[in-house]
Amino acid sequence: MSFQPVLPMSGYTGWRFLQRTLDTQQAAFSDSAPVARATDQFREKIGEVRTAADLMANRDMLQVALGAFGLDEDINNKFFIQKVLEEGTLNEDALANKLSDSRYSDLAKAFGFGDFDTPRTVLSTFADEIIDRYEARQFERAVGDQDNTMRLALNAGPALTDITASGSNNAQWFGMMGNAALRSVFEVALGFSSSFGAIDLDQQLTEFKARAKATFGTDQMSEIAGEDAQEKLIRLYMLRTETSAPGGFSSGSVALSLLQSAGSLY
Numbered sequence: 502m503s504f505q506p507v508l509p510m511s512g513y514t515g516w517r518f519l520q521r522t523l524d525t526q527q528a529a530f531s532d533s534a535p536v537a538r539a540t541d542q543f544r545e546k547i548g549e550v551r552t553a554a555d556l557m558a559n560r561d562m563l564q565v566a567l568g569a570f571g572l573d574e575d576i577n578n579k580f581f582i583q584k585v586l587e588e589g590t591l592n593e594d595a596l597a598n599k600l601s602d603s604r605y606s607d608l609a610k611a612f613g614f615g616d617f618d619t620p621r622t623v624l625s626t627f628a629d630e631i632i633d634r635y636e637a638r639q640f641e642r643a644v645g646d647q648d649n650t651m652r653l654a655l656n657a658g659p660a661l662t663d664i665t666a667s668g669s670n671n672a673q674w675f676g677m678m679g680n681a682a683l684r685s686v687f688e689v690a691l692g693f694s695s696s697f698g699a700i701d702l703d704q705q706l707t708e709f710k711a712r713a714k715a716t717f718g719t720d721q722m723s724e725i726a727g728e729d730a731q732e733k734l735i736r737l738y739m740l741r742t743e744t745s746a747p748g749g750f751s752s753g754s755v756a757l758s759l760l761q762s763a764g765s766l767y
Contacts, residue, residue: 503533503534503535503536503643504526504529504530504532504533504643505643505647506519506526506530506640506643506644506647507522507526508644508647508648508651511648511650511651511743512739512740512742512743513736513739513740513743515648515651516651516654516735516739519644519651519655526640527636527637527640530636530639530640530643531636531640536636536639539561539564539565539635540565540632540635540636542561542562542565543561543562543565543566543628543631543632543635544628544629544632546559546562547562547622547627547628547631548622548623548627548628550562550620550622551620551622551623552587552614552620553582553583553586553587553612553614553615554583556583556586556612557579557582557583560576563576563579563582564576565631565632565635566608566612566631567582567608568635568638568639569608569611569631569632569634569635569638570604570605570607570608570611570634570638571604571638571641571656571682572604572605572608573642582608584596585597585600585605585608585609586608586609586612586614586615587614587615588609588615589609589610589613589614589615589616590606590609590610590615590616591615591616595609595615597609600679601678601679602679602680602681603663603664603676603679603680604680607663611630611631634659637655637659638656640655641655641656650738650739650742652682653682653683653685653686653738654686654735654738654739656682656683656686657682657683657686657731657734657735657738658731660677660680660682660683661677661683661722661725661726661731662726663676664676664677664680664683664722665722665723665726670720670721670722670723671706673722673723674706674709674710674722675702675706677709677722678702678705678706678709684698686734686735686738687709687734689737689738689741689742690716690734690735690737690738690741691709691712691713691716691737692712692741693708693712713725716733716737717730717733717734
């Protein structure tokens with residue numbers, strides 16, 4: 502039987518419990534038989550992979566590769582994934598760069614099939630790099646089976662790390678907007694309605710940055726990825742998600758909770 506995350510409470514209180522027990526729970530999850538089997542095989546075989554076609558030929562390794570970037574559902578889209586990997590990211594016309602979902606470019610960059618003469622799969626650190634991501638994403642999936650709000654909150658930190666690794670501030674904002682899970686956290690935390698995504702992209706960028714400036718005191722994505730601002734982002738997300746759920750807080754207690762959350766960060 503696989504390990505099931507322990508989530509005794511929902512909402513921000515549950516989030517704080519998960520944060521306190523995260524290292525222990527993640528370790529137990531990673532040691533569970535299904536995860537250990539998948540990662541052991543990946544570690545043993547990935548050094549032999551030299552092309553995207555090699556990866557496509559081994560479904561078990563492909564499952565880990567895609568799972569590391571939250572792309573598990575693409576396991577049967579081999580032609581598409583192979584094209585994403587083979588074209589890489591250095592050419593602005595590469596498929597990964599045309600897709601709104603930034604996870605595909607993250608995948609292509611990580612493996613490097615289309616960007617380098619020798620792929621990154623030969624690096625001694627590569628297996629652990631992908632396995633660490635895989636274990637974290639799969640733990641998030643297991644958490645999401647019980648509470649998807651918790652899953653999105655867990656994903657926010659790693660996703661922010663990915664999108665702030667390179668590019669201009671505007672490019673990083675567009676990276677967030679192209680990551681559906683991270684975008685959901687930002688939209689809720691910053692108080693946007695469900696129809697916000699229907700407006701012009703440039704207008705969305707302007708509105709996101711303005712709301713971020715008012716909320717965090719900065720519109721620099723690299724600063725929002727910092728520890729204090731990120732904690733405030735998650736806190737607002739969790740509290741506002743709670744308030745929209747059936748039987749949520751009264752408007753007065755919501756306002757008080759939000760004010761207390763914001764105030765404790767300064």
